[in-house]
Amino acid sequence: MTMRHEPTARQVRLGTELRRLREAAGMSAKEVAGLIGSSSAHMSQIEAGSSGISEDRLRRLAAHCACRDDGLINALVAMSTDRTRGWWEEYRGVLPSPFLDLSELDHHATFRRDAAVIHIPGLLQTEPYARELFSYMTPELPETELQLMVSHRMRRRVVIERPNPIAYEAVIHEAALRIRVGDRTASVKQLARVLELSEAEHVTVRVIPFSLDSFAGAGSTMVYVGGPVPRLDTVVRDAPHGTGFIDAPAQLDHFRTLFRKVEAVSLDPTESRDFIHRMSKEL
Numbered sequence: 001m002t003m004r005h006e007p008t009a010r011q012v013r014l015g016t017e018l019r020r021l022r023e024a025a026g027m028s029a030k031e032v033a034g035l036i037g038s039s040s041a042h043m044s045q046i047e048a049g050s051s052g053i054s055e056d057r058l059r060r061l062a063a064h065c066a067c068r069d070d071g072l073i074n075a076l077v078a079m080s081t082d083r084t085r086g087w088w089e090e091y092r093g094v095l096p097s098p099f100l101d102l103s104e105l106d107h108h109a110t111f112r113r114d115a116a117v118i119h120i121p122g123l124l125q126t127e128p129y130a131r132e133l134f135s136y137m138t139p140e141l142p143e144t145e146l147q148l149m150v151s152h153r154m155r156r157r158v159v160i161e162r163p164n165p166i167a168y169e170a171v172i173h174e175a176a177l178r179i180r181v182g183d184r185t186a187s188v189k190q191l192a193r194v195l196e197l198s199e200a201e202h203v204t205v206r207v208i209p210f211s212l213d214s215f216a217g218a219g220s221t222m223v224y225v226g227g228p229v230p231r232l233d234t235v236v237r238d239a240p241h242g243t244g245f246i247d248a249p250a251q252l253d254h255f256r257t258l259f260r261k262v263e264a265v266s267l268d269p270t271e272s273r274d275f276i277h278r279m280s281k282e283l
Contacts, residue, residue: 003045004052006097008104009105010079010101010104010105010108011079013245013247014079015046015047015050016047016247017072018053018061019047021062021065022061024065025064025067028040029047032065058077058080059073059077062076069231071229072232075227078228084104086103086104086107087158088100088103088104088107094145099152102156102243103152103155103156105245106156107159108228109159112159112167113168113169113224113226113259114171114224115220115221115222115224115258115259116173116221117176117218117219118179119133119176120181120190121170122153122156123160124193125153125190125193126189126190127150128186129186131150132182160200166226167202168202168203169204169206170204171207171263172205172208173207174207174275175210187283191276194276195276195277195280198269198272205269205272205273206269207266207272207276208265208267217262220259220261222255222258223237231249234247235247235251235255
């Protein structure tokens, strides 16, 4: 197969999962390569995501590694044979790769959960809100690049706006709702947008109020994306050096627990809608 010079996050994840299968079986790359009719060099490329793997070889690899999880194997096969060229490909070469990786991750998600403390989650943002956020970046973006980033963020909302949307839950701290990203008019429209979406059957919005005692979860901001099986879930977090994709089993367990904690202390969906409605009247 042709070598990939810049594999996507999804392709890298496939390679990572195949490596984990091999390591769990206590086998070397050379041993597995021999069993599936490949070379150790090619096996290294597959595990790095820089080369693909056929369905036949993948199933043979899983069998030799004694993997009996049919759900996982079928999901990995789907990843290896997927040839989707989604709307985000229009931005390839003009926006950084992590933007496209996030779009592809959303496209294949089975559900998504956001925990937000400072800013409204991206899927709930209005265009003026997103523009203000990207305008604050340093160094300052030229107008053409700024517009591309805003356009891309607006198109990412398709996963909760399309006819077959994913289940989406957002836990938002009152701080994120009150910080005026833009002027009063923009803030009122942003809250109205959150309220509108919270009425959808597949969307759940919960609020953590300032009045909550002993809330130590200020660092809980995350995007938790569900895969076809729990092992293929992914957590996305922003860091000073860029966007990080987290997929190690122990880390996923950590973030599942963390989300349950912030969810447990939040208002229920009806109380949250009432809370946001009152807040919008106060602005």
